[in-house]
Amino acid sequence: MDSAPSARTRVQRLPARGVYDATTLAAILDEGLICHIGFVVEGQPFVLPTTYVRQGDHLYVHGSSASRMLKTLAGGVDACVTVTLLDGLVLARSAFHHSMNYRSVVVLGHARAVTDLAEKRRALDALLEHVLPGRSSQVRKPNDKELAATLVLAMPLKEASAKVRRGPPLDDEEDYSLRCWAGELPLRVQPLTPIRDPRLPTDVQTPQSLADYRRGDA
Amino acid sequence: MDSAPSARTRVQRLPARGVYDATTLAAILDEGLICHIGFVVEGQPFVLPTTYVRQGDHLYVHGSSASRMLKTLAGGVDACVTVTLLDGLVLARSAFHHSMNYRSVVVLGHARAVTDLAEKRRALDALLEHVLPGRSSQVRKPNDKELAATLVLAMPLKEASAKVRRGPPLDDEEDYSLRCWAGELPLRVQPLTPIRDPRLPTDVQTPQSLADYRRGDA
Numbered sequence: 022m023d024s025a026p027s028a029r030t031r032v033q034r035l036p037a038r039g040v041y042d043a044t045t046l047a048a049i050l051d052e053g054l055i056c057h058i059g060f061v062v063e064g065q066p067f068v069l070p071t072t073y074v075r076q077g078d079h080l081y082v083h084g085s086s087a088s089r090m091l092k093t094l095a096g097g098v099d100a101c102v103t104v105t106l107l108d109g110l111v112l113a114r115s116a117f118h119h120s121m122n123y124r125s126v127v128v129l130g131h132a133r134a135v136t137d138l139a140e141k142r143r144a145l146d147a148l149l150e151h152v153l154p155g156r157s158s159q160v161r162k163p164n165d166k167e168l169a170a171t172l173v174l175a176m177p178l179k180e181a182s183a184k185v186r187r188g189p190p191l192d193d194e195e196d197y198s199l200r201c202w203a204g205e206l207p208l209r210v211q212p213l214t215p216i217r218d219p220r221l222p223t224d225v226q227t228p229q230s231l232a233d234y235r236r237g238d239a
Numbered sequence: 240m241d242s243a244p245s246a247r248t249r250v251q252r253l254p255a256r257g258v259y260d261a262t263t264l265a266a267i268l269d270e271g272l273i274c275h276i277g278f279v280v281e282g283q284p285f286v287l288p289t290t291y292v293r294q295g296d297h298l299y300v301h302g303s304s305a306s307r308m309l310k311t312l313a314g315g316v317d318a319c320v321t322v323t324l325l326d327g328l329v330l331a332r333s334a335f336h337h338s339m340n341y342r343s344v345v346v347l348g349h350a351r352a353v354t355d356l357a358e359k360r361r362a363l364d365a366l367l368e369h370v371l372p373g374r375s376s377q378v379r380k381p382n383d384k385e386l387a388a389t390l391v392l393a394m395p396l397k398e399a400s401a402k403v404r405r406g407p408p409l410d411d412e413e414d415y416s417l418r419c420w421a422g423e424l425p426l427r428v429q430p431l432t433p434i435r436d437p438r439l440p441t442d443v444q445t446p447q448s449l450a451d452y453r454r455g456d457a
Binding site: 029033034054055057058059060061062064065066067068069070072084085087088089090099100101102103105107109110112113114115116117119121123125127129145146149152153156157159160161162163164167171189190196197199200201202203204205206207208209210211212213214215216217218219220221222225226227228231234 | 247251252272273275276277278279280282283284285286287288290302303305306307308317318319320321323325327328330331332333334335337339341343345347363364367370371374375377378379380381382385389407408414415417418419420421422423424425426427428429430431432433434435436437438439440443444445446449452
């Protein structure tokens with residue numbers, strides 16, 4: 022476990038859950054599908070969900086060039102990007118010791134608009150690959166008009182920390198004699214049956230990759 | 240669809256996705272397990288995940304009395320609480336029109352610390368019931384020491400809005416002739432096999448409610 026990159030990214034509550042090594046951070050970011058971005062407008066914090074992708078030591082997000090959130094972030098304001106994977110319920114014998122198993126990453130920093138067209142195209146491909154590997158080569162690529170209508174932001178992973186809880190509940194010693202069920206209920210994001218677009222020709226097969234879809238190794 | 244409770248909660252990007260009626264908001268909040276809370280410390284926004292519960296027209300969150308986030312929020316600072324349910328991938332024929340189906344709620348406002356002990360106990364019961372119905376009556380209730388070590392915050396749902404996307408991709412007309420698969424891949428949070436606490440007596444049965452665990456109606 023490396024040390025925190027800054028005082029303000031050091032995990033404060035339950036510091037033993039803090040993790041700072043790049044491999045753990047990357048694994049969490051690569052498994053997640055959405056992040057929550059925090060930014061401030063006239064003193065009011067806003068937290069909005071969006072998709073993202075990690076490429077090396079940067080996160081990329083994208084959206085409409087008209088998006089208030091993206092335009093605000095592109096101005097280089099202080100931002101926070103958080104990704105949370107909920108791994109399960111932790112059911113203790115006392116109400117007090119109930120918890121969740123989770124892995125989360127918090128990134129602080131400033132975003133920059135990606136203006137280089139090659140980097141922008143690479144980031145958009147990567148955003149699609151992050152959601153569904155192989156997809157970027159199967160679909161029509163963005164044209165110039167679509168590229169212009171899309172704002173891509175890059176945020177460095179310089180100031181980032183993870184927090185992880187796993188394992189069974191930790192009850193007070195005297196509560197272990199209670200007879201209520203205790204343990205973990207693991208939760209996973211899982212696919213249901215793919216729904217074909219109503220206008221998809223009937224002879225286009227549903228790819229097996231959709232039935233087999235999963236996030237992470239678990 | 241009612242109107243937005245304030246200009247700053249009106250959905251700005253794709254306003255047709257904005258929803259403001261209390262029933263829709265409640266359904267989203269009651270299905271989610273975690274929220275992301277945004278708050279500002281010395282100009283820097285932070286976004287941290289935590290559990291919550293809706294009771295009537297308030298959200299309750301809780302945590303350690305030593306939590307920086309909760310102590311900051313209890314001071315009545317501007318806050319934002321966001322709950323996002325990811326319902327599926329939306330796979331279009333063009334990269335540009337890929338999307339996600341989701342339901343999210345954004346709440347702006349100020350939290351207050353719950354100091355009335357009866358309200359605090361009710362909120363803690365409700366937090367447990369939200370995660371697993373029936374659980375609060377099966378476990379040891381919080382004692383005075385645990386109550387003192389727990390900070391419970393209430394945040395009114397006065398200034399809240401939801402954003403919802405559902406349904407198939409919306410491609411450009413000329414792209415419907417492309418042969419790539421298009422449609423939705425629904426995603427659900429689903430339970431895996433419960434993991435018994437290593438110290439649980441072998442004759443305590445795993446309740447069926449855990450095997451049947453689900454969120455929402457879907």
